[in-house]
Amino acid sequence: MGISYEQADKALKAAIAKAQDLDLKMNIAIVDAGANLTAFARMDGAWLGSVDIAIRKARTARFFDMPTGDLGQASQPGGPLYNIEHSNGGLITFPGGIPIKNGAGEIIGAIGVSGSTVENDHTVAEAGLKALT
Amino acid sequence: MGISYEQADKALKAAIAKAQDLDLKMNIAIVDAGANLTAFARMDGAWLGSVDIAIRKARTARFFDMPTGDLGQASQPGGPLYNIEHSNGGLITFPGGIPIKNGAGEIIGAIGVSGSTVENDHTVAEAGLKALT
Amino acid sequence: MGISYEQADKALKAAIAKAQDLDLKMNIAIVDAGANLTAFARMDGAWLGSVDIAIRKARTARFFDMPTGDLGQASQPGGPLYNIEHSNGGLITFPGGIPIKNGAGEIIGAIGVSGSTVENDHTVAEAGLKALT
Amino acid sequence: MGISYEQADKALKAAIAKAQDLDLKMNIAIVDAGANLTAFARMDGAWLGSVDIAIRKARTARFFDMPTGDLGQASQPGGPLYNIEHSNGGLITFPGGIPIKNGAGEIIGAIGVSGSTVENDHTVAEAGLKALT
Numbered sequence: 438m439g440i441s442y443e444q445a446d447k448a449l450k451a452a453i454a455k456a457q458d459l460d461l462k463m464n465i466a467i468v469d470a471g472a473n474l475t476a477f478a479r480m481d482g483a484w485l486g487s488v489d490i491a492i493r494k495a496r497t498a499r500f501f502d503m504p505t506g507d508l509g510q511a512s513q514p515g516g517p518l519y520n521i522e523h524s525n526g527g528l529i530t531f532p533g534g535i536p537i538k539n540g541a542g543e544i545i546g547a548i549g550v551s552g553s554t555v556e557n558d559h560t561v562a563e564a565g566l567k568a569l570t
Numbered sequence: 571m572g573i574s575y576e577q578a579d580k581a582l583k584a585a586i587a588k589a590q591d592l593d594l595k596m597n598i599a600i601v602d603a604g605a606n607l608t609a610f611a612r613m614d615g616a617w618l619g620s621v622d623i624a625i626r627k628a629r630t631a632r633f634f635d636m637p638t639g640d641l642g643q644a645s646q647p648g649g650p651l652y653n654i655e656h657s658n659g660g661l662i663t664f665p666g667g668i669p670i671k672n673g674a675g676e677i678i679g680a681i682g683v684s685g686s687t688v689e690n691d692h693t694v695a696e697a698g699l700k701a702l703t
Numbered sequence: 704m705g706i707s708y709e710q711a712d713k714a715l716k717a718a719i720a721k722a723q724d725l726d727l728k729m730n731i732a733i734v735d736a737g738a739n740l741t742a743f744a745r746m747d748g749a750w751l752g753s754v755d756i757a758i759r760k761a762r763t764a765r766f767f768d769m770p771t772g773d774l775g776q777a778s779q780p781g782g783p784l785y786n787i788e789h790s791n792g793g794l795i796t797f798p799g800g801i802p803i804k805n806g807a808g809e810i811i812g813a814i815g816v817s818g819s820t821v822e823n824d825h826t827v828a829e830a831g832l833k834a835l836t
Numbered sequence: 837m838g839i840s841y842e843q844a845d846k847a848l849k850a851a852i853a854k855a856q857d858l859d860l861k862m863n864i865a866i867v868d869a870g871a872n873l874t875a876f877a878r879m880d881g882a883w884l885g886s887v888d889i890a891i892r893k894a895r896t897a898r899f900f901d902m903p904t905g906d907l908g909q910a911s912q913p914g915g916p917l918y919n920i921e922h923s924n925g926g927l928i929t930f931p932g933g934i935p936i937k938n939g940a941g942e943i944i945g946a947i948g949v950s951g952s953t954v955e956n957d958h959t960v961a962e963a964g965l966k967a968l969t
Contacts, residue, residue: 441880442852469878474887477876479868481840485605486633488873489658514647527656555650571837571870574747586708602745604837604870607754610743612735614707621740751871752899755924780913793922821916 439470439545440537444569448537448548449476451568455561456480456552463552463561464491467537470545472499480552487551493527494534494549494558500525502544506532506559533558535566572603572678573670577702581670581681582609584701588694589613589685596685596694597624600670603678605632613685620684626660627667627682627691633658635677639665639692666691668699705736705811706803710835714803714814715742717834721827722746722818729818729827730757733803736811738765746818753817759793760800760815760824766791768810772798772825799824801832838869838944839936843968847936847947848875850967854960855879855951862951862960863890866936869944871898879951886950892926893933893948893957899924901943905931905958932957934965 445467456463462483467476474495479488497505509530511518522528532555537546550562578600589596595616600609607628612621630638642663644651655661665688670679683695706714711733722729728749733742740761745754763771775796777784788794798821803812816828844866855862861882866875873894878887896904908929910917921927931954936945949961 442877443880446877471884473878473884474876475878477873478841478845479872479874484634485870485872486630486658486661490654493657509652513652520653522653522656529657530653531651575744579744604751604872606745606751606870607743608745610740611708611712612739612741614709618737618739750900752896752924752927756920759923775918779918786919788919788922795923796919797917 440467440475442475445476445546448565448568449478452548452550452561452565453478453480455564459557459561461553461557461561463550463558464488465561465565466491466495466549468495468499468547470499472496472547475546483552490529490551491533491549493529494551495547496525496549497528497530498534498536498547498549499544500528502536504532504536505530505534505549506555531555533562535559535562537566537569571606573600573608575608578609578679581698581701582611585681585683585694585698586611586613588697592690592693594686594690594694596683596691597621598694598698599624599628599682601628601632601680603632605629605680608679616685623662623684624666624682626662627684628680629658629682630661630663631667631669631680631682632677633661635669637665637669637692638663638667638682639688664688666695668692668695670699670702706733706741708741711742711812714831714834715744718814718816718827718831719744719746721830725823725827727819727823727827729816729824730754731827731831732757732761732815733831734761734765734813734815736765738762738813741812749818756795756817757799757815759795760817761813762791762815763794763796764800764802764813764815765810766794768802770798770802771796771800771815772821797821799828801825801828803832803835837872839866839874841874844875844945847964847967848877851947851949851960851964852877852879854963858956858960860952860956860960862949862957863887864960864964865890865894865948867894867898867946867948869898871895871946874945882951889928889950890932890948892928893950894946895924895948896927896929897933897935897946897948898943899927901935903931903935903958904929904933904948905954930954932961934958934961936965936968
């Protein structure tokens with residue numbers, strides 16, 4: 438369904454290379470169009486708690502077909518999707534998860550990155566995406 | 571992996587002594603470098619609901635290699651890690667959990683304390699840490 | 704409720720001493736009369752998967768006020784309590800969990816041991832009990 | 837803790853190569869010494885339900901430092917560890933999970949494979965191990 442393992446591994450390796458450039462230790466997860474885990478890497482010394490977060494970011498991005506940070510804008514107190522994080526066994530709605538599209542603009546999966554600031558997480562996720570374009 | 575039981579028990583007993591000095595009833599948990607429970611004590615009369623919180627604080631501190639209160643600063647509404655508590659089966663991000671380092675500065679585990687104000691929880695956790703230095 | 708931390712720690716240390724005599728690496732949990740975790744120790748190198756099992760054995764023994772192995776007799780296929788393990792978030796019904804009684808014969812908690820054969824687990828649990836008589 | 841990502845990816849790729857030789861579609865997971873996910877791959881078309889099983893097999897193998905199939909021998913009805921699967925949030929005890937050791941014989945992680953018969957799962961897991969010797 439959607440992304441192939443070959444593509445997923447390519448995105449994973451590009452994200453790792455970007456993290457190494459930035460001297461960061463990241464957990465990186467790729468899910469397919471069905472939001473199922475397809476590829477995962479924990480760089481040596483990356484936060485243990487970020488294994489789960491990277492996977493949840495990738496799933497969240499595919500669940501709603503938008504970057505996780507966008508969902509987080511709407512899930513704040515008073516927001517329209519307040520505490521949506523309680524659904525689906527637990528969502529992560531801060532930046533670091535991004536849908537992956539094919540050349541036709543169809544969503545074929547998502548990438549989730551966790552291990553640093555949310556800005557760095559997002560940057561590394563984008564590097565993974567870029568490898569597939 | 572990391573802290574030994576002998577060390578963990580020493581930290582536990584030092585935390586208990588501090589709690590007794592302050593006339594507090596605490597739950598105290600120590601996890602190892604893999605975030606696995608290594609030692610635990612519930613002082614007589616300590617809150618039942620704090621058993622789970624003490625363990626989660628210790629795990630959270632090791633998951634992200636920082637005091638739990640630091641993480642809680644970033645997980646507030648509008649903060650960069652809003653609702654990170656939904657990951658890893660449930661995090662606790664208020665003070666009372668602190669990573670434990672060895673002489674070389676490597677993290678070998680973490681301590682989590684729960685049963686009083688978060689300030690007291692943190693103070694008792696620090697007393698546990700101090701016993702290992 | 705029931706066992707004090709002082710008693711629980713005494714039982715824990717006696718169980719550890721017995722495990723050392725037998726050259727075993729055990730996880731040992733003590734719960735109180737309310738089946739709440741009161742004391743826990745993981746000996747260096749004990750199985751990681753036995754942390755959870757030791758706690759479940761102690762809880763199971765107090766949940767039904769009998770040694771876990773007795774319950775396991777009845778939970779076999781065709782038995783009267785077939786698959787009772789599905790209750791209470793997951794029970795463990797093989798030997799290694801034993802209720803703890805006071806001098807008056809009242810149950811004040813339970814001990815659970817995991818890390819070796821079920822026979823050794825039960826032997827080490829009994830050594831913990833014996834320290835309180 | 838234990839296996840590096842480089843080693844884990846090497847084992848992953850060797851397992852994939854073996855699966856391709858046998859014309860199988862597998863999910864393959866590697867955990868570190870702390871039983872934390874370190875690398876994962878789902879080959880195109882592999883069973884969706886095997887994502888979780890591959891991860892649980894790897895974790896189970898490290899939790900008890902033995903091949904999952906060995907544990908399954910003891911967890912049968914009437915066996916000493918009947919229904920141990922209810923612990924640790926759910927174990928998988930049929931073949932396909934194997935601990936990974938370093939040259940000194942120390943366990944540094946585990947591999948779990950799911951997607952075919954348990955014999956094939958085990959064979960592919962062994963191919964992953966072999967890449968590290």
